[in-house]
Amino acid sequence: MSRLQLFVMQADVGGISRSKAFLEDNFVCLYGPGLGNLEPFDEEACKARLIEADALEGAALVSRIVELRLFVEVMADGDYVLLVDGDKVHFGDLGDYYYVLDADNREDGSCHRRGVTWLKSLPQAMAAPELKSFIAEGQFPAMYEHPVTDWQMELWLSGAGESGGQSEQTFAIDHATIREAVDILRLAMQSEDVERRERAAAAILQYASRSRSL
Incomplete structure (x- = not known):
């Protein structure tokens, strides 16, 4: 990328x-x-x-x-x-x-x-x-x-990490599902596709950032 x-x-x-x-x-x-x-x-x-x-x-x-x-x-x-x-x-x-x-x-x-x-x-x-x-x-x-990369800019401009950019409707997701999703992303980080690895890493970092803010 x-x-x-x-x-x-x-x-x-x-x-x-x-x-x-x-x-x-x-x-x-x-x-x-x-x-x-x-x-x-x-x-x-x-x-x-x-x-x-x-x-x-x-x-x-x-x-x-x-x-x-x-x-x-x-x-x-x-x-x-x-x-x-x-x-x-x-x-x-x-x-x-x-x-x-x-x-x-x-x-x-x-x-x-x-x-x-x-x-x-x-x-x-x-x-x-x-x-x-x-x-x-x-x-x-x-x-x-x-x-910066296209993916970074997409994340930074999404407002996803800001309370003002979140949807008024929220959905509860159980911890088992979250763990499974993170495991999938971890596997994706081992891919030979550089773009796929970067997207997986960015998604994990975004999740971690949100978790700290809660």
Whole structure:
């Protein structure tokens, strides 16, 4: 199973809420007028433009370069993005970087873009603790410290581990049935199929997490 990077961005960019445009037109952006097309990324040329256009220097200049490099060079087609939109999060599959000349002005500034295929939206309260902690760091854009799999993201966005995401109707399951199910998962973890092993391990960990919270 392939492992991809996860990034977090926010809907407010350049002092404007762009949630509607992002979701309807399938993209995310960084505010960066006056820099021109940043692909391929040239750090020295970018620094010179930032000093000239925005009078940036020192730590502010370094921080801005890190953000631009992350967006243009580190993010890749197929990676994941979480868009923080007030009390909601939108999850999507990132596309390539592209530059929009008509948006390269200070009124808009959304000229540095990446396409996104949006896959799911949900309240932040329903997201897994790992995602909440990542978002709570308040750094936008940012990259999650570890690669993630499709299965991990499915679990994290399911809300299954949160009380707010559980169904109002619950079903009692006897301990013998639970033990039998866990035994089956343990056997699945011995499979030669890597994806099957990962799914079984994730299911056992999810069960253990729920059991501790009860």
